[in-house]
Amino acid sequence: MFLSSLKLANFKNYSLQAFDLSPRLNCFTGLNGMGKTNVLDAVHFLCLCKSHSGAADKFLVRHGENFFRLEAVFQEDTGPVPVVAKFPLGQRKEIEKSGTVVSRLMDYIGQFPVVMIAPDDVALVQDGSEERRRFMDNTLSQISSDYLQNLLTYNTLLKQRNALLKQFAEEKSFDTVLLESIDRQMPAPAAALHKQRQYFVEALRPLFAEYYREISADYEQVDARYTSDLADGDLKELLQRNLEKDRILQRTTAGPHRDDLGVLMDGLPVKRFASQGQLKSFLLALRLAQYELLRREKGFSPILLLDDIFDKLDENRVRQLVGLLIGRDFGQIFITDTQRSRMEAIVASFTGDYRIFEIANGSVSV
Numbered sequence: 001m002f003l004s005s006l007k008l009a010n011f012k013n014y015s016l017q018a019f020d021l022s023p024r025l026n027c028f029t030g031l032n033g034m035g036k037t038n039v040l041d042a043v044h045f046l047c048l049c050k051s052h053s054g055a056a057d058k059f060l061v062r063h064g065e066n067f068f069r070l071e072a073v074f075q076e077d078t079g080p081v082p083v084v085a086k087f088p089l090g091q092r093k094e095i096e097k098s099g100t101v102v103s104r105l106m107d108y109i110g111q112f113p114v115v116m117i118a119p120d121d122v123a124l125v126q127d128g129s130e131e132r133r134r135f136m137d138n139t140l141s142q143i144s145s146d147y148l149q150n151l152l153t154y155n156t157l158l159k160q161r162n163a164l165l166k167q168f169a170e171e172k173s174f175d176t177v178l179l180e181s182i183d184r185q186m187p188a189p190a191a192a193l194h195k196q197r198q199y200f201v202e203a204l205r206p207l208f209a210e211y212y213r214e215i216s217a218d219y220e221q222v223d224a225r226y227t228s229d230l231a232d233g234d235l236k237e238l239l240q241r242n243l244e245k246d247r248i249l250q251r252t253t254a255g256p257h258r259d260d261l262g263v264l265m266d267g268l269p270v271k272r273f274a275s276q277g278q279l280k281s282f283l284l285a286l287r288l289a290q291y292e293l294l295r296r297e298k299g300f301s302p303i304l305l306l307d308d309i310f311d312k313l314d315e316n317r318v319r320q321l322v323g324l325l326i327g328r329d330f331g332q333i334f335i336t337d338t339q340r341s342r343m344e345a346i347v348a349s350f351t352g353d354y355r356i357f358e359i360a361n362g363s364v365s366v
Ligand SMILES: Nc1ncnc2c1ncn2[C@@H]1O[C@H](COP(=O)(O)OP(=O)(O)O)[C@@H](O)[C@H]1O
Pocket: 011, 012, 013, 014, 030, 031, 032, 033, 034, 035, 036, 037, 038, 039, 059, 060, 061, 062, 063
């Protein structure tokens, strides 16, 4: 599976640009602020129906315009699949696949798997557990539409439950029946999330360690550990046990919404002990493990978006990495960099098909 063409209309700093892509390696060069990351984000949106940055759709519309539209042709073994993503300001976004509007996005997400490796990945280590849940959710949502369904269901119920707890506190009231009607529905999706996250982390760990060994010159052992309140019992039990506490704090204090993925180097939390260089290798290995896991689950290679990869690795290591990725029958790769010469050095040793694009102020040329 790969993208053969891309068209951006009123997307971020692009007014209208269309170009054809290499099935293997696409390099985008240009100065900072010209729109390199925005191209990768357009690809991300076409695959996952949302921006990599987590920004709301309205911020993706070019300033002063009232819609954006992305068009792409994905090439699958069975033939071309044209996809259109449109977002008119103030309305719902819509995805059209092969001329038909997709009625549930969760059925679409995962058909064209994608992994983005970006400078803001450092949030995975430095920020709170939310980023790491997002990492797990992002992967599992692409693997299983059931997972995404359970996640949405759980999050909706959690919101309702917290609103109810707040309302009880404000009105100094308590309605057991109302609360129980929510509590009864939560354990099933919670258990499904728990089980799949557990499975995910177990599958990720050996890949993660292996990639770290390949990328890093050092010999630390890296690992990931899944932690969850649900290790102490199912959600039904937890909700009962914590009822008093939840009422006082006016929120649900235990459940999969508090899950975390502990990230370790030689058994210690990486946030506190890793050097800058180790941290970069660590994050890269984590993303590549995610990529490899998705590839195995899907049976084909996801699209790989490498944003500002030279921030993480020197030129030789990037060449080695690209060689490794392409050599292992990896799929289509997009790379951005400010320096054209570095891109040219990378592709010089690459015998497959490639294209180098020059980006200046929202305009793309070959
Ligand atoms: N909604 C928007 N409308 C117009 N311009 C935007 C919008 N969102 C982002 N931009 C512009 O896009 C540019 C950044 O593009 P980006 O792809 O991040 O550049 P880089 O080449 O450094 O990766 C900035 O100049 C920013 O102002």
